[in-house]
Amino acid sequence: MFGRLLLGTGLAAAVAAGCQTVETTHGGTVGVDRQQQMLVSSEQINASAEKAYAETMAEAKAKGALNRNPAQVARVQAIARRLIPQTATFRPDAPGWKWETNVISSGDVNAWAMPGGKMAVYTGLIEKLNATDDELAAVMGHEIAHALREHGRERASRAMAQGVGLSVIGAVAGVSGGALDLSKLVLDLTLNLPNSRTHETEADRIGVELAARAGYDPRAAIALWEKMQKQAGGGQPPQFLSTHPSHDTRISDLRDYAARVMPLYQSAKR
Numbered sequence: 001m002f003g004r005l006l007l008g009t010g011l012a013a014a015v016a017a018g019c020q021t022v023e024t025t026h027g028g029t030v031g032v033d034r035q036q037q038m039l040v041s042s043e044q045i046n047a048s049a050e051k052a053y054a055e056t057m058a059e060a061k062a063k064g065a066l067n068r069n070p071a072q073v074a075r076v077q078a079i080a081r082r083l084i085p086q087t088a089t090f091r092p093d094a095p096g097w098k099w100e101t102n103v104i105s106s107g108d109v110n111a112w113a114m115p116g117g118k119m120a121v122y123t124g125l126i127e128k129l130n131a132t133d134d135e136l137a138a139v140m141g142h143e144i145a146h147a148l149r150e151h152g153r154e155r156a157s158r159a160m161a162q163g164v165g166l167s168v169i170g171a172v173a174g175v176s177g178g179a180l181d182l183s184k185l186v187l188d189l190t191l192n193l194p195n196s197r198t199h200e201t202e203a204d205r206i207g208v209e210l211a212a213r214a215g216y217d218p219r220a221a222i223a224l225w226e227k228m229q230k231q232a233g234g235g236q237p238p239q240f241l242s243t244h245p246s247h248d249t250r251i252s253d254l255r256d257y258a259a260r261v262m263p264l265y266q267s268a269k270r
Helices: 001-016 042-062 070-089 124-126 131-147 151-161 167-174 183-189 197-214 220-233 249-269
Strands: 020-022 036-037 100-104 111-115 120-121
Touching: 036 151, 042 100, 042 111, 042 120, 042 131, 042 151, 042 183, 070 100, 070 124, 070 131, 070 197, 100 124, 100 197, 111 131, 120 124, 120 131, 124 131, 131 151, 131 197, 131 220, 151 183, 151 197, 197 249, 220 249
Parallel strands: 100 120
Antiparallel strands: 020 036, 111 120
């Protein structure tokens, strides 16, 4: 018992020593400025995300599901090229990331971004919702916001702190990014485990600002959410939105923040 107590105390102390309070982004017009607790470094999580993304794209390619429709790929990548420069508002280093955007043929109404700017849009999102460019920009801006805020890194840090003992020890001991492989954890966090409500709300707010600055109507986020609710038939929304606050709360928040960034949209359209 005493030995276990010492071990638990020592691990807790190690976690505390390795945990950093960081400000990943500037607040922007929408004012997202929550401080975050990080246990794993950006270098470690981004290297692991790059590996996980490459494996995911290779698997999609092997199934004949990667970038099958050139027109869809060109459309999605053109939207990404307009959104990515706007990330400088929230963090100056972001436009220089190794951004990648691909389209996966799948009936799922989904999109995601891994740490470091590795994105995927599913054809189900485009086709089932008959999404406009403004609506696609709303989704992609939302996903880019998760990457800017390093929500994946934050969630991985929490997962490690809650019990992945060896990984925690490795992280706080300063193991190099290449030696600590978190790719499976990153993949699970991206594809299977929902974001927290706090993360989803932050991504909504930053997403509408990114869209507005890129010249896309931020109000499209509201129309998109309505389409998603209709697609779900009044049941559960798509998995990547399943932890978001209630429909009414979300719509109210999106209306508020879309209105705040409308001057940015109007300026970008001139």
